[in-house]
Amino acid sequence: MSTGIPNVSPNLNLETKDLKTAPGVSLNENQSTVLRSILDLFAGKPSLPKLALWRDDATFTDPITVAQGRDRYAAQWYGLQQAFSEIERLHHEVTDAGNPILMDLKTRYVIKGINKEQTINSVVAVHLDSEGKVQKVEDKWDGKLPEGSIQNVSSLLDFARPMWWINYYIAWAFWIWSFAWETKKKMTADITAQAFRHLNAVTVPKLVSVPKNEEEDAKKGN
Template sequence: MSTGVPPPSDLAIENTNIKTAPGVTLTSEQNTIVGSILDLFAGRPSLPKLALWRDDATFTDPITIATGRDRYAAQWYGLQSAFSEIERLHHEVKDAGNPMLMDLKTRYVVKGIGKEQTIQSVVAIHLDEQGKISKVEDRWDGKLPDGAISNAFRHLNAVTVPKMINVPKNEEEDAKRGN
């Protein structure tokens, strides 16, 4: 089934060498989706990459639950503001189903204070019937918190980050940021 997902070259996707577990094969559309997600986690967002997402999609990790384009886009563009270095240490797609599951290990260095943090996670990429991203879950150490207080803080983060992070409104603004 063709989803109309453009090839990686049309989206300026930098991560095109997708590693898969033995026996896991990705379609060209899945390769594009995974490459775009790896770019986002590397702090390399762009409007064309985010066009692969539904407007009402959700990004969730232990510190945020961001639903809607304005909220999840701010999370991805916020990585550029928060970290001076982002280095992917390992990735491997271990399930090509829906959701696609990927092991990811990334080293981050916090801007200004130089604190280094390595996060190992399982990333679940959910697609809708048209092949658009409907949800991405970044489960640190394979888990997401679940509780009223932690979820309240995660929703608060999703509301406050867009107030601090300017997401480009067009390709010209995006290009000025080097995306």
């Protein structure tokens, strides 16, 4: 299958076969391929070929993370497999074929271990560069993202690493807790939300193993 993007493996094995579009919305082949791959990612079905549709410096952002760069955004997608026992897509519809492409998405998640169930309604904005690769994906829960900014906390984590990484389960629990916390709308201060989003982006790559090649990817069932 041709992706319409140079130097990308044709072996995408996309599980999302059909895209639902609003009346009057028409997608070209590249847009369709990219969106189907992104829906697979949201369903907890990542793979290296799917992420090859993204730029190395691309960004994924939602209310609990701002993940820029391949190491960080790839960990977010592969982390879904480890964090959730169930992921069910309830609805999707592409509403705008511009740039960004806009898509309504409704997904049900069940968190492993605590069996917390949460349904997220999102407006997903997909920004493509001039070559048709993914430059940014914004997952806006209830159509919103936290506003403002805060300094990246990676330097603080480097300083704290000897204590922070004594127990990986503590850090893993942070990611799960931040998901549960945000879905209950308990992040009342914007600066707090921004701090957690950057902390999440630094934390998750330490906990999630991203395959280095297609052989490792296949062992994960991707």
